[in-house]
Amino acid sequence: GESVGLHLPTLSVQEGDNSIINCAYSNSASDYFIWYKQESGKGPQFIIDIRSNMDKRQGQRVTVLLNKTVKHLSLQIAATQPGDSAVYFCAEKKSNFGNEKLTFGTGTRLTIIP
Amino acid sequence: TAGITQAPTSQILAAGRSMTLRCTQDMRHNAMYWYRQDLGLGLRLIHYSNTAGTTGKGEVPDGYSVSRANTDDFPLTLASAVPSQTSVYFCASSDQSNTGELFFGEGSRLTVL
Numbered sequence: 593g594e595s596v597g598l599h600l601p602t603l604s605v606q607e608g609d610n611s612i613i614n615c616a617y618s619n620s621a622s623d624y625f626i627w628y629k630q631e632s633g634k635g636p637q638f639i640i641d642i643r644s645n646m647d648k649r650q651g652q653r654v655t656v657l658l659n660k661t662v663k664h665l666s667l668q669i670a671a672t673q674p675g676d677s678a679v680y681f682c683a684e685k686k687s688n689f690g691n692e693k694l695t696f697g698t699g700t701r702l703t704i705i706p
Numbered sequence: 707t708a709g710i711t712q713a714p715t716s717q718i719l720a721a722g723r724s725m726t727l728r729c730t731q732d733m734r735h736n737a738m739y740w741y742r743q744d745l746g747l748g749l750r751l752i753h754y755s756n757t758a759g760t761t762g763k764g765e766v767p768d769g770y771s772v773s774r775a776n777t778d779d780f781p782l783t784l785a786s787a788v789p790s791q792t793s794v795y796f797c798a799s800s801d802q803s804n805t806g807e808l809f810f811g812e813g814s815r816l817t818v819l
Contacts, residue, residue, distance in 0.1 A: 624806055626806045626807070633812070633813075634812055634813070635710070635796050635798070635810030635811050635812050635813055636749070636796070636808075636810050637810070638807045638808065638809075641806055641807065681748065681749070683806065685806065687804070688804065689804060690737075690754075690756060690803045690804050691737060691739065691754070691800055691803055691804060691805070691806060691808060692739070692751060692754040692756070692762060692764060692803075694751075694806060694808075696748045696749040696750075697748055698746060698747065698748040699748055
C-alpha cells in the first residue's frame with residue numbers, strides 16, 4: 593500500500609548550521625509533494641511544495657529536493673534559527689486528486705541547539 | 707484574520723458520552739477536513755467536505771460523524787466516545803480541493819476515560 597516515511601525521527605542541529613530532513617515515499621503515482629511544519633502546541637503549517645516535473649524548488653531559507661528515481665524527498669533549511677525547532681511532515685498525492693487523498697508521513701522532530 | 711478556530715481547546719470525556727468538536731473558518735474556503743494526530747501515526751483523515759452540503763469519509767471515519775450546513779462551519783461529533791478516540795484533533799481548510807495547501811486550526815485535545 594501507500595506509505596510516506598521518514599528516515600530519521602529526530603534531528604538536532606546547531607543554530608546557524610544547515611539542516612536536511614529526509615522523506616521516502618513508495619507510491620510512484622504520486623506527483624505532488626508538500627512539506628509542513630508543526631510547532632509545539634500548534635497546528636501544521638504549509639512550508640513549500642513541489643511537483644514531479646521539478647527536482648528542486650527554493651523558498652525563503654528552505655529548499656525542497658525531489659529524486660523520483662529513488663522516491664526521495666528532502667527539505668533543506670539554511671542558517672537554522674531557534675524558531676525552526678518543530679516537527680516537519682512530508683505529504684504526497686497525485687496532483688489531480690483532491691486533498692482528501694493527501695497522505696502524511698509520521699514526522700521528524702528538528703531541534704535547534706543554541 | 708482568525709483563520710481556523712477550534713473549540714474546545716481540550717476536553718476530558720467519560721467513555722460512552724457524546725461530544726462535538728467545533729470548527730469555524732473565516733476564509734470562505736470551499737474544502738474542510740478533520741484529522742486526528744497520534745504519536746507515531748502522523749495525521750490521519752477522519753472526514754472531509756469539498757463544498758458546503760457534501761461530506762466524505764477519510765481513512766478513519768468509524769465512530770465519527772460530520773455535517774457541513776454552510777461554508778464556515780464543520781463540526782465533528784463523537785456519538786459514543788471510546789478510549790481509543792483519545793487524540794489531538796485538527797480541523798483544516800483549503801480554498802481549492804486539490805492544492806495540497808491546507809490551513810490548520812490549533813487543535814483540540816480530547817481524552818476519553
